[in-house]
Amino acid sequence: MQEEIVTTNKKMIELKNYESVLIVEDTKSLRVTVNDILKTLQDKPIIYINLTNTYNSVVSNLKKDELKINNILFIDCITQLAGGNVCNPENVLFIKEPNDLTSLEIAISKFFESIPDEKWLVFYGFNILKIYNKEDIILRFIQSIFENASASNAKIIILSTHVKNDSLIKKMAHFFEKVVMEIE
Amino acid sequence: MKTEQIEKIKNAFNDLPEHWLLLFVIDAEDYLEKNIAILNEVLKQEDTVGVYVTLNRPYSVLIKILEKNNINTDKLFFIDCITKMLGTEKEEKKCLFLENPQNLTNITIAIDEIISAIPSKNKSLFVDPMSTLLIYNRVGTVSKFLHVITGKIRVLNLNGVLLSTEKELDPEFADQLEQFVDKTVDLSK
Numbered sequence: 429m430q431e432e433i434v435t436t437n438k439k440m441i442e443l444k445n446y447e448s449v450l451i452v453e454d455t456k457s458l459r460v461t462v463n464d465i466l467k468t469l470q471d472k473p474i475i476y477i478n479l480t481n482t483y484n485s486v487v488s489n490l491k492k493d494e495l496k497i498n499n500i501l502f503i504d505c506i507t508q509l510a511g512g513n514v515c516n517p518e519n520v521l522f523i524k525e526p527n528d529l530t531s532l533e534i535a536i537s538k539f540f541e542s543i544p545d546e547k548w549l550v551f552y553g554f555n556i557l558k559i560y561n562k563e564d565i566i567l568r569f570i571q572s573i574f575e576n577a578s579a580s581n582a583k584i585i586i587l588s589t590h591v592k593n594d595s596l597i598k599k600m601a602h603f604f605e606k607v608v609m610e611i612e
Numbered sequence: 613m614k615t616e617q618i619e620k621i622k623n624a625f626n627d628l629p630e631h632w633l634l635l636f637v638i639d640a641e642d643y644l645e646k647n648i649a650i651l652n653e654v655l656k657q658e659d660t661v662g663v664y665v666t667l668n669r670p671y672s673v674l675i676k677i678l679e680k681n682n683i684n685t686d687k688l689f690f691i692d693c694i695t696k697m698l699g700t701e702k703e704e705k706k707c708l709f710l711e712n713p714q715n716l717t718n719i720t721i722a723i724d725e726i727i728s729a730i731p732s733k734n735k736s737l738f739v740d741p742m743s744t745l746l747i748y749n750r751v752g753t754v755s756k757f758l759h760v761i762t763g764k765i766r767v768l769n770l771n772g773v774l775l776s777t778e779k780e781l782d783p784e785f786a787d788q789l790e791q792f793v794d795k796t797v798d799l800s801k
Contacts, residue, residue, distance in 0.1 A: 455790040480791045482766040489629060510760055511724070512767025526759075553791055559755040589791060591784045 440468040443606070448574070448584040450604040452597055455589050457610065462552045462587055463493055469548050470496045475539040477503040477532070479553035482512065483520045501539055503532065527560035529569045536573060540580035547582050549573070554588040555596070563596050570600050613645050617799055621649050624797040625657075633765050633772040635793040638741075639800040640777050646799050647740060647775060648681045654736050654773055655687050661732040662688045663723065667744035670695040671707045689730065691722045714748040716757040720764070727768055736771040737761075742789065743776045751785050762792035 443449050443465070451461055466474070478486050483504035490497055502520040507513075509525045523531045536549060557566050577584050590597060590609070601607050624634055638646045654662060666674050671692040678685050690707040701709040708722045727735060739761075745754045765772040774793065776786075778800045790796045 455787065455796070482763060485629070485631075485766045492629065506759070506763040507767055510763030510767045512763070556759070556788065556791065559752060559759060559788065589787050591787050 439608075440464050443585065443608075444468065446583070446606040448577070448604045449586070449606045449608065450597075450601060451585065451587045452590040452607070452609045453587070454610075458552070458587050458589060462550070463490075463495065465550060465585055465587075466490065466495055466500070467493075469550070471499065473499050473501075473539075473543045473545075473547040475501045475503065475536060475547070475549050477505070477536075477549070477551045479505055479526055479556035481553075482507045482510070483522070503535055505532070525560065526557055529557075529561060529565065533569060533572055533576075537576045537580075540576050540582045547580075549577065549582060549584045551584070551586045554586050555591075555594070558596060563599070566596060567599055570603060574603055613642060613649065617646065618649060620797060620799060621646070621653055624650075624795065625653055628794060631766070631769045631771055632795075633762060633774070633793045635742075635774045635776065635789055635796045637776050637778050637796065637798045637800050643741075643777060644677065648678070648683065650773060650775070651678070651683055651738060652681075654738065654771070655684055657734065657736075657771075659732055659734045660687060660736055660771075661730050661734070662736045662738055663691065663726050663730070664688050665691045665693065665719065665723070665737070665739045667693050667713050667739070667741060669740070670698065670700070671704060671709070672700075689726050691719065691726065693719065712748065713745055716745070716749065716753065720757070720760060723761070723764065727770065734771070735768075736773065737765055738773045739775065741775040741777055746782065746785065751782050755785060755788050758789060758792060 451458070453461060466476070483502050486502065487497060497519070500519060503523060504520055505523045505526045508522050514522045521535050523535065540547065573584065576582070588597060624636070636646070636650055651662070654660060671690050672695070674690070675685060688706070691710060692701070692707050693710045693713040695701040696709045697712050708726065710718050710722055723737065727737070742758070745757065762772065774789070776789065
């Protein structure tokens with residue numbers, strides 16, 4: 429039986445064919461793209477890291493857009509940083525701040541290990557890591573995520589905005605099977 | 613101000629989440645006029661109480677301007693980061709005077725204090741203008757501060773308006789700022 433494809437966008441169907449994708453767009457487009465991706469993958473297990481917004485706010489936006497969130501494990505690196513109360517639902521892990529890459533890495537690898545079948549890491553607002561971490565540390569983090577993903581048959585989509593002469597994007601692009609760069 | 617710009621400001625408040633965060637980019641030319649039009653829209657919303665963080669205009673000057681423009685200042689509390697630097701502050705019931713815009717931790721604490729003291733459910737934070745922080749602090753420090761402040765706006769269920777002047781913005785900083793908000797409204801064009 430043919431698999432039902434839950435997507436509104438041809439580009440998203442194509443992205444599903446790659447093991448790892450880096451998407452670099454302006455902020456406005458990136459917001460639409462991440463929702464399209466989550467919609468396309470909504471029946472797959474996803475670990476979703478969003479560095480620009482809190483868990484409550486992300487969930488409320490996704491629900492507003494009628495996205496299913498049952499298969500998503502959320503990683504929130506902002507709520508604790510902003511002094512918010514940490515609730516304890518099963519589908520979220522709170523990390524103290526975005527410079528705690530070790531905790532982030534552990535959360536990702538645990539998720540990868542816990543699911544034997546196809547699973548996805550969707551990382552939104554990746555460039556925010558630069559506020560808190562040096563470039564070489566971020567590159568080592570990326571390398572380690574890729575090693576974990578390859579060992580666990582996990583797929584990776586990273587979304588980032590692009591600033592002129594962004595050396596981090598240039599240095600990390602070679603890790604990915606597909607790079608989508610849509611900059612005016 | 614052109615009718616088109618007035619419409620743009622009004623429309624900015626449409627189709628937003630329950631609690632929202634907006635960034636307005638304004639040119640220096642008619643900054644004050646647009647600033648007042650935006651504030652007016654925020655305060656129009658039912659039961660709104662606002663906290664106005666002023667980074668470049670002393671409270672004593674600002675309050676006169678707002679009153680002259682028929683802004684209901686009863687609905688506002690102020691955090692003034694500039695008067696103390698000029699050495700001219702006197703005690704005011706509705707204003708917290710901070711040493712300077714360099715001490716970002718104090719700004720965060722002041723916001724926490726005032727917000728927790730306001731009983732209204734519909735609270736808005738108005739920061740005028742974000743870009744001034746870059747005069748007093750390194751870009752990296754301001755970026756971290758912004759990440760915390762915008763996070764705070766989310767976790768405290770506030771609404772937020774950030775104002776910025778286009779020319780003062782470092783491109784990387786502008787890009788980060790845009791990612792933290794629900795909508796960016798460019799009034800500089």
